[in-house]
Amino acid sequence: MSTTEQAALHTGHTSTAAPRNEIRIEDLTVQFPDNKGGEPVVALSNVSLDIRRGEFISLVGPSGCGKTTLLRAIADLQQPTSGRIIVRGLFPREIRMQKKYGIVFQSPVLYDWRTVRRNVCMPMEIMGIPKKQRTATVTEMLELVGLYNFGTKYPHELSGGMQQRVGIARALAVKPEILLMDEPFSALDEFTKEKLQEDLLTIWEKTQKTIVFVTHSISEAVFLSDRVVVLSPHPGRLSAVVDIDLPRPRSLQTKQMPEFYEYVNKIRNSFEGV
Amino acid sequence: MTAGKAGKVLWPLAVGVAFLAVWQLGGIHALLHFKPFQLPVPLTILETVIDNLPKMLSDTWITASGALTGMIIGSLLGFLVAVIATMFPKWGYPGLTLVSLFNAIPIVALSPIMNRWFDDGFGQKVGVVTVVCMATMAINSYRGLNDLRPFTLDLMDSYAAPGSAKFFKLRLPNSLPSIFTALKINIANGLIAAMISEYFASSTAGLGFSIKDNLRKAMMAKGWSCIVMAALVGMLLYSVLTLVERRAVKWHASQNK
Amino acid sequence: MRLKSKKAERAVVWAVWIVAIIALWELGAYTLDAVLHDPMAPAKLPYFHSVVLGLVSYAGQLFSAMLVTYSRALIGFLIGTAVGFFLAILMSLSKTMEDIAFPYLIASQMIPVLGLAPIIFTLVRDMDTSRIVIAAYITFFPVAVNTLSGLKAVDPLKKDLMYSYAAGTPTIYQKLNLPFAAPYLFAGLKIAAPLSVTASILVDMLGSSSGIGVQLMYSLYGGLKDLFWAAVVMCAFMGLISYYIVVALERIFVPWARRKEA
Numbered sequence: 001m002s003t004t005e006q007a008a009l010h011t012g013h014t015s016t017a018a019p020r021n022e023i024r025i026e027d028l029t030v031q032f033p034d035n036k037g038g039e040p041v042v043a044l045s046n047v048s049l050d051i052r053r054g055e056f057i058s059l060v061g062p063s064g065c066g067k068t069t070l071l072r073a074i075a076d077l078q079q080p081t082s083g084r085i086i087v088r089g090l091f092p093r094e095i096r097m098q099k100k101y102g103i104v105f106q107s108p109v110l111y112d113w114r115t116v117r118r119n120v121c122m123p124m125e126i127m128g129i130p131k132k133q134r135t136a137t138v139t140e141m142l143e144l145v146g147l148y149n150f151g152t153k154y155p156h157e158l159s160g161g162m163q164q165r166v167g168i169a170r171a172l173a174v175k176p177e178i179l180l181m182d183e184p185f186s187a188l189d190e191f192t193k194e195k196l197q198e199d200l201l202t203i204w205e206k207t208q209k210t211i212v213f214v215t216h217s218i219s220e221a222v223f224l225s226d227r228v229v230v231l232s233p234h235p236g237r238l239s240a241v242v243d244i245d246l247p248r249p250r251s252l253q254t255k256q257m258p259e260f261y262e263y264v265n266k267i268r269n270s271f272e273g274v
Numbered sequence: 275m276t277a278g279k280a281g282k283v284l285w286p287l288a289v290g291v292a293f294l295a296v297w298q299l300g301g302i303h304a305l306l307h308f309k310p311f312q313l314p315v316p317l318t319i320l321e322t323v324i325d326n327l328p329k330m331l332s333d334t335w336i337t338a339s340g341a342l343t344g345m346i347i348g349s350l351l352g353f354l355v356a357v358i359a360t361m362f363p364k365w366g367y368p369g370l371t372l373v374s375l376f377n378a379i380p381i382v383a384l385s386p387i388m389n390r391w392f393d394d395g396f397g398q399k400v401g402v403v404t405v406v407c408m409a410t411m412a413i414n415s416y417r418g419l420n421d422l423r424p425f426t427l428d429l430m431d432s433y434a435a436p437g438s439a440k441f442f443k444l445r446l447p448n449s450l451p452s453i454f455t456a457l458k459i460n461i462a463n464g465l466i467a468a469m470i471s472e473y474f475a476s477s478t479a480g481l482g483f484s485i486k487d488n489l490r491k492a493m494m495a496k497g498w499s500c501i502v503m504a505a506l507v508g509m510l511l512y513s514v515l516t517l518v519e520r521r522a523v524k525w526h527a528s529q530n531k
Numbered sequence: 532m533r534l535k536s537k538k539a540e541r542a543v544v545w546a547v548w549i550v551a552i553i554a555l556w557e558l559g560a561y562t563l564d565a566v567l568h569d570p571m572a573p574a575k576l577p578y579f580h581s582v583v584l585g586l587v588s589y590a591g592q593l594f595s596a597m598l599v600t601y602s603r604a605l606i607g608f609l610i611g612t613a614v615g616f617f618l619a620i621l622m623s624l625s626k627t628m629e630d631i632a633f634p635y636l637i638a639s640q641m642i643p644v645l646g647l648a649p650i651i652f653t654l655v656r657d658m659d660t661s662r663i664v665i666a667a668y669i670t671f672f673p674v675a676v677n678t679l680s681g682l683k684a685v686d687p688l689k690k691d692l693m694y695s696y697a698a699g700t701p702t703i704y705q706k707l708n709l710p711f712a713a714p715y716l717f718a719g720l721k722i723a724a725p726l727s728v729t730a731s732i733l734v735d736m737l738g739s740s741s742g743i744g745v746q747l748m749y750s751l752y753g754g755l756k757d758l759f760w761a762a763v764v765m766c767a768f769m770g771l772i773s774y775y776i777v778v779a780l781e782r783i784f785v786p787w788a789r790r791k792e793a
Contacts, residue, residue, distance in 0.1 A: 072691075075695055076694075076695075077691050077694060077695070096695060096697055098697075099696060099697055101695050103691070103692060103695050105688050105691075105692075107688065109686065109688045109689050109692060111689070111706075111707070111710070113710045113711075113713075113785070113786075113787040122696075122706065123692075125706070126693070126697075126698045126702055126706065127696060154787060174696075282630050285627060285630050285631045286630060286631050286632075286633075286634045286635065289631050289635075290635070308654065312653060312654055313654060364540075364544060365544060368544055368545050368548045372548060372552065375767070375771070377770075378725060378767045378770035378771045379763070379766065379767040379770070380725075380728065380729040380732050380733075380769075380770060381729060381733075382729060382732050382736055382744065382747070382766070383732070383747060383762070383763040383766040386747070386751050386759070386763075387763065390571060390575050391575055462640050462641065465643050466644070469643050470733065473649075474736075485649055485650065486649055489649045489650065489653055494650075494653065497649070497650055498650065501642060501643075501647060501650065504642070504643050505638075505641045505642045505643075508640075508641035508643070509638065509641045512637075512641060
């Protein structure tokens with residue numbers, strides 16, 4: 001209770017300084033206890049970061065750098081050991097209870113026993129949205145991800161790329177204000193991946209949501225993001241934040257630009273410096 | 275960590291002791307309106323076991339030895355069926371399905387049949403247990419021999435491995451967890467089958483016969499002590515098997531707890 | 532075309548097997564009867580065709596006995612399923628509950644329940660009640676263990692998603708855990724159904740007035756060999772039928788489980 005008040009106080013203080021702040025991560029440390037009773041594993045060490053409202057931000061780094069842990073901490077799926085996260089002046093838990101998050105994982109995580117339409121419906125059912133509105137939203141979302149004709153199929157009848165699009169439609173269906181994506185395209189083939197990257201940018205430009213995007217692909221991060229956050233492993237810590245000043249809307253042509261390669265190289269070099 | 279481990283032992287132990295205490299003090303009788311002669315209390319049962327130990331042990335031996343013999347023969351036969359079905363998939367698989375039909379014959383119907391085939395109680399018991407155990411082992415070990423990870427057979431082919439190598443280096447180790455599962459099922463079912471076969475058989479000894487005989491004479495405590503012995507044998511066999519399993523299939527996920 | 536020929540080939544294999552088994556059966560019975568001149572031949576292994584004839588001639592009698600046995604097994608089966616199911620949910624909700632109950636669940640299987648039949652009968656002093664108790668006891672274990680393993684196997688990411696929707700525990704069970712565990716529950720029911728039929732037949736045999744077990748005992752002691760063998764075959768069929776009823780129910784209620792396998 002008292003921590004909630006603190007959080008409110010805190011934002012009252014910072015809101016004047018940075019009005020467009022969406023997510024503020026302050027000195028965040030996450031440790032996992034070692035199963036064999038040894039030293040705890042430090043997944044994230046003293047990470048601080050501000051994420052702006054409506055921003056597309058990517059977290060990149062090799063495995064073990066804590067990028068997924070950071071995303072899960074924002075989503076209130078992981079409790080910090082020390083430090084804290086403030087989202088819109090509140091704790092992640094309160095934002096989660098207000099149902100403002102949409103999450104997409106690396107695997108589509110669909111419910112095998114539900115059709116595509118009813119999969120997209122699931123979070124709305126839980127949030128108690130009336131049926132009529134649910135039906136309309138599902139149609140809208142399936143059109144958005146280009147799966148309108150597949151609504152009555154079951155997950156196993158779809159390709160991997162289509163399944164992932166259902167996952168995205170489901171995350172968007174509840175009109176989340178913050179979209180958290182954990183390597184959503186990494187299990188897909190190159191062609192599907194490029195298509196979905198462009199689709200995601202179109203959706204983002206249309207809806208102006210804040211997107212936190214975890215990936216291990218530097219070029220994917222550069223292509224999509226306003227800013228790329230580079231994390232380095234053992235222990236996971238923040239090693240660089242790179243602003244990506246490429247023109248929008250971006251397309252496949254963007255990937256041919258010399259600036260694109262400069263950004264990719266810059267980020268790659270920041271790893272070698274680690 | 276250690277607190278959780280202690281809880282894993284202490285909680286069930288406390289509940290078990292409490293249950294026995296309630297039983298001993300007549301709580302169950304009061305709850306279900308049992309008369310004292312219907313359900314003996316734990317200490318009386320224990321006393322009966324100790325008083326009749328030689329007879330108890332010989333009855334247990336008769337039942338357990340029959341059950342074990344049948345289990346071994348049945349499991350071997352079942353495994354053999356599975357191996358043959360694996361070697362000749364086209365002809366073997368329907369054969370396996372037909373063998374698994376034996377699983378459908380209730381133990382109670384098998385006993386009278388075996389009674390006619392074998393003159394003595396031991397042979398009849400072994401016959402029933404063999405049939406009961408064969409089907410379970412055949413189905414389970416066939417599954418283990420054939421549910422291979424994708425591409426493992428291709429990999430073997432790429433080494434130009436002969437059929438025997440595929441069997442001993444890939445299929446057999448792969449089937450071990452399923453074989454142990456089948457053995458565990460067979461221990462429970464084999465003991466039950468042995469006891470039931472004694473109800474209907476020409477047997478004049480054994481735990482099943484003793485239960486029936488003592489109940490007929492309204493000697494409840496003796497009947498219950500036979501159940502205790504059967505449960506003890508079951509637990510003993512099960513523990514031994516679990517120990518063997520732990521050594522034999524260290525690599526399997528089910529052993530990682 | 533190829534697919535069709537493969538199907539035809541499989542049918543041939545099956546036909547050969549069935550014909551071979553019938554032929555072996557007849558040959559065995561013939562050897563016993565006409566070659567070895569065993570006086571017990573019709574009791575030990577009757578001719579296949581005489582078993583079929585027995586089935587046909589006693590069909591009405593056996594069928595009504597079967598229904599009686601089934602209906603009694605069903606009550607125990609349903610009670611056992613309910614108990615097992617709720618026990619599994621309790622154990623999945625509370626770790627302490629699981630720690631307490633699970634060792635006893637395993638130990639309970641070491642007590643030969645069917646062997647307990649006479650004891651349970653003396654306790655409840657009523658055929659039908661003891662039948663229900665035994666069938667329920669046999670059913671609850673596979674149901675509880677399988678359902679629990681289903682509830683524990685729910686993909687953690689799916690749980691995370693539910694958590695991110697701020698869903699409460701009842702909602703999570705209703706929308707995620709229970710549908711996910713349904714195929715596991717059915718795996719347990721498939722094991723339990725034939726067992727509960729066996730339990731019901733056994734109680735018939737211990738002294739009931741109707742049911743398939745009574746037919747078995749009656750023919751056994753009355754020396755009615757044809758009826759006996761017909762009843763044995765019927766018993767085997769009853770186990771099989773109960774299994775396939777559960778399979779059919781699974782296809783209706785858990786259609787996605789089969790699709791996934793395919």
